[in-house]
Amino acid sequence: MNPLTDNAIMLKVKNGDLDKLGLLFERHHRSLFGFLFHMTGQRELSEDMAQNVFYRILKYKHAFRGDGEFKTWMYHLARNVINDNGRAVKRTVKHQEVTNLAEEIAGSYLADESIQKKQELALLKNAMNNLQPESREILILSKFQELKYHEIAAIMDITEGAVKVRVHRALHQLKNVYLQIAN
Amino acid sequence: MNCENDKAFISSWINNEMTAAERTAFEQHLLTCTECRQELEATQQVWKLMGEIPAPAASADMPVQFQGMLEQYKESQTVTTKPNPLRVLVDKLRQLWLLQPGMQLAYTIVLIVIGIGAGSLLNTQGGNKQEIAALSSQVHEMKEMMMLSLLENPSASERIRGVSYSSEIKTANKEVIEALLSTLNNDQNVNVRLITLEALTQYAGEPSVREGLVKSIVQQESPLVQSALADIMLKLQEKRSVQSFKKLLQQKDLNNAIRNKIEQTISGLI
Numbered sequence: 001m002n003p004l005t006d007n008a009i010m011l012k013v014k015n016g017d018l019d020k021l022g023l024l025f026e027r028h029h030r031s032l033f034g035f036l037f038h039m040t041g042q043r044e045l046s047e048d049m050a051q052n053v054f055y056r057i058l059k060y061k062h063a064f065r066g067d068g069e070f071k072t073w074m075y076h077l078a079r080n081v082i083n084d085n086g087r088a089v090k091r092t093v094k095h096q097e098v099t100n101l102a103e104e105i106a107g108s109y110l111a112d113e114s115i116q117k118k119q120e121l122a123l124l125k126n127a128m129n130n131l132q133p134e135s136r137e138i139l140i141l142s143k144f145q146e147l148k149y150h151e152i153a154a155i156m157d158i159t160e161g162a163v164k165v166r167v168h169r170a171l172h173q174l175k176n177v178y179l180q181i182a183n
Numbered sequence: 184m185n186c187e188n189d190k191a192f193i194s195s196w197i198n199n200e201m202t203a204a205e206r207t208a209f210e211q212h213l214l215t216c217t218e219c220r221q222e223l224e225a226t227q228q229v230w231k232l233m234g235e236i237p238a239p240a241a242s243a244d245m246p247v248q249f250q251g252m253l254e255q256y257k258e259s260q261t262v263t264t265k266p267n268p269l270r271v272l273v274d275k276l277r278q279l280w281l282l283q284p285g286m287q288l289a290y291t292i293v294l295i296v297i298g299i300g301a302g303s304l305l306n307t308q309g310g311n312k313q314e315i316a317a318l319s320s321q322v323h324e325m326k327e328m329m330m331l332s333l334l335e336n337p338s339a340s341e342r343i344r345g346v347s348y349s350s351e352i353k354t355a356n357k358e359v360i361e362a363l364l365s366t367l368n369n370d371q372n373v374n375v376r377l378i379t380l381e382a383l384t385q386y387a388g389e390p391s392v393r394e395g396l397v398k399s400i401v402q403q404e405s406p407l408v409q410s411a412l413a414d415i416m417l418k419l420q421e422k423r424s425v426q427s428f429k430k431l432l433q434q435k436d437l438n439n440a441i442r443n444k445i446e447q448t449i450s451g452l453i
Contacts, residue, residue, distance in 0.1 A: 018257055018260075022250070022253070025246065029246070047245055051245070051252055054252065055252055058256050117235075124233060143230065143233050143234060144234075144238075148200070149200045167194050168191050168193070174229060174233075
């Protein structure tokens with residue numbers, strides 16, 4: 001049996017079959033949570049925000065026309081949620097970067113990694129937090145969410161060419177900052 | 184090949200966002216340019232490392248919380264959608280209405296026609312007319328009574344008010360005219376008499392009024408009233424008044440100005 005596409009499910013939700021949203025939640029909540037976590041660095045906040053994104057999907061379901069991908073629409077709403085949380089989030093990231101980093105890296109996820117790798121990752125994360133929020137966002141979308149340039153363009157409402165330029169600039173900057181800190 | 188330009192391709196190459204032609208050209212350039220090769224390697228390393236930045240897994244509570252949120256939303260929807268059938272109907276009607284401006288015009292015309300029809304139908308029904316006539320005659324009677332009682336009031340201003348009521352009584356009856364004539368002849372106040380005279384000229388068409396006015400000429404002592412009477416007689420061309428004016432001229436203490444006026448009036452009437 002051919003599983004339904006995201007868009008087909010979302011159109012059902014739009015037409016009143018609200019329970020179908022559960023399928024979309026099941027498919028996407030992990031990556032959405034990942035995106036929010038990388039953006040905010042806060043686990044509980046990210047979970048709340050992910051719920052908030054799905055609440056908005058329900059609330060604004062009439063605005064879903066089905067001409068774009070559901071996924072890009074979801075990230076679009078997620079960005080709005082992040083913006084609505086505003087500077088408070090950005091400030092916490094800056095504040096948290098040093099304190100939580102060591103604990104996090106030393107945490108259970110990396111129990112079997114070498115100490116050197118842990119250090120490298122800590123440095124890279126530090127470098128990430130030194131980027132402009134916009135640069136960090138575009139790298140997160142590209143790397144963690146594995147979105148193609150044309151999808152990022154749709155989410156950020158810019159051209160694909162602009163995405164190409166921005167990704168390059170951000171990645172170049174990240175590499176330089178990382179090497180600078182590492183040496 | 185321009186090296187700066189090619190560096191911009193590094194991230195595109197890593198992300199596999201290149202056309203086949205771009206890719207071939209870039210890879211060819213890499214073979215010859217050590218700088219670009221090093222840059223690519225360093226970037227690729229960072230990019231790869233970035234993928235290893237840990238993130239916690241989404242908590243298992245999330246789907247539960249989501250279901251809770253969904254149920255809550257559905258409940259809030261059913262509350263607001265309960266009066267829906269009616270609202271849907273109203274919306275549909277409104278849409279229908281908005282979609283057809285011609286219908287609006289038609290309804291307007293139909294309503295106007297109904298209005299005019301109903302109006303003329305009501306007008307032809309005699310019942311109302313009779314009622315109105317009865318009411319207006321009652322009002323008429325009341326005004327007459329008011330007037331008559333006011334004329335006997337000791338205060339001059341009240342009597343003036345009484346006289347002025349007579350201007351609202353279109354068809355004065357005998358009683359009213361008598362009352363006015365007696366006021367004209369007997370009231371002590373000149374102003375009251377002048378107003379009464381004015382009121383009486385309204386009914387100058389009545390023979391009894393004319394007669395009364397002519398008779399009144401000799402009874403007036405105030406030059407003001409005499410002069411006003413002279414004016415009225417001239418206006419009415421009442422020849423019978425000549426006799427009375429001549430009598431007036433015989434009075435020795437008559438005001439000189441009035442004497443002249445009366446003489447003019449007499450010549451105007453003859």
